[in-house]
Amino acid sequence: MAPKELNFITGNKHKLAEVQAILSSTGVRLESRAVDLPEIQGSIEEISRDKCKRAAEAVGGPVLVEDTCLCFNAWDELPGPYVKHFLTSLSAQKFHSLLAGFEDKSAQAVCTFAYAEGPGKDVMIFQGRTEGKIVESRGSTDFGWDSCFEPTEGKGQTYAEMPKNEKNAISHRGKALAKLTEWLKAET
Numbered sequence: 568m569a570p571k572e573l574n575f576i577t578g579n580k581h582k583l584a585e586v587q588a589i590l591s592s593t594g595v596r597l598e599s600r601a602v603d604l605p606e607i608q609g610s611i612e613e614i615s616r617d618k619c620k621r622a623a624e625a626v627g628g629p630v631l632v633e634d635t636c637l638c639f640n641a642w643d644e645l646p647g648p649y650v651k652h653f654l655t656s657l658s659a660q661k662f663h664s665l666l667a668g669f670e671d672k673s674a675q676a677v678c679t680f681a682y683a684e685g686p687g688k689d690v691m692i693f694q695g696r697t698e699g700k701i702v703e704s705r706g707s708t709d710f711g712w713d714s715c716f717e718p719t720e721g722k723g724q725t726y727a728e729m730p731k732n733e734k735n736a737i738s739h740r741g742k743a744l745a746k747l748t749e750w751l752k753a754e755t
């Protein structure tokens with residue numbers, strides 16, 4: 568059964584703001600709690616499922632979590648789910664230098680939402696992917712690697728240079744939330 572209200576568990580206020588903005592036109596009510604969840608190593612799906620199970624146990628009820636990956640095609644999809652640590656060490660300014668020795672700068676932003684009704688319940692997965700390339704930082708460096716990712720579907724701007732509504736319309740997160748809201752509509 569689909570929920571009337573989603574409890575989004577995240578420690579990232581930028582993610583939360585985007586999810587709120589994207590869901591605002593859908594009528595889905597969103598609650599949120601910041602819980603620091605340990606994240607395992609593994610495939611994108613394994614990490615998201617485990618994160619969701621831990622969140623459901625921590626909260627003792629229905630939860631939505633999200634894990635974002637940035638996959639370099641030249642790196643066989645790494646850093647993927649580990650991108651946060653690369654970004655923290657390097658900063659957005661030096662982030663592009665990771666691909667300095669590679670001709671192929673293409674990358675994919677991948678967003679995976681995972682929902683569970685409660686502890687021990689099945690986990691549903693909703694994923695969105697946006698193709699682009701890694702460039703020298705352009706635009707605000709407020710949110711993660713936004714200033715270093717230029718989506719192919721855009722007008723040559725990085726995510727950080729785009730107005731928020733334009734980013735949300737083509738972003739990995741927007742696409743994943745479209746699948747989630749489709750499921751909510753079909754179930755209610």
Ligand SMILES: O=c1[nH]c(=O)c2ncn([C@@H]3O[C@H](COP(=O)(O)OP(=O)(O)OP(=O)(O)O)[C@@H](O)[C@H]3O)c2[nH]1
Nearest residue numbers: 577578579633634635650651654710711712713714
């Ligand atoms: O430029 C960006 N545009 C985005 O749209 C985006 N979404 C996430 N990120 C960053 O990528 C890493 C994911 O790690 P992550 O999924 O574990 O997130 P997190 O630990 O910050 O929050 P959470 O796990 O509590 O939800 C973190 O460094 C996030 O800041 C983004 N950067």
Ligand SMILES: [Mg+2]
Nearest residue numbers: 578604606651
């Ligand atoms: Mg995290």
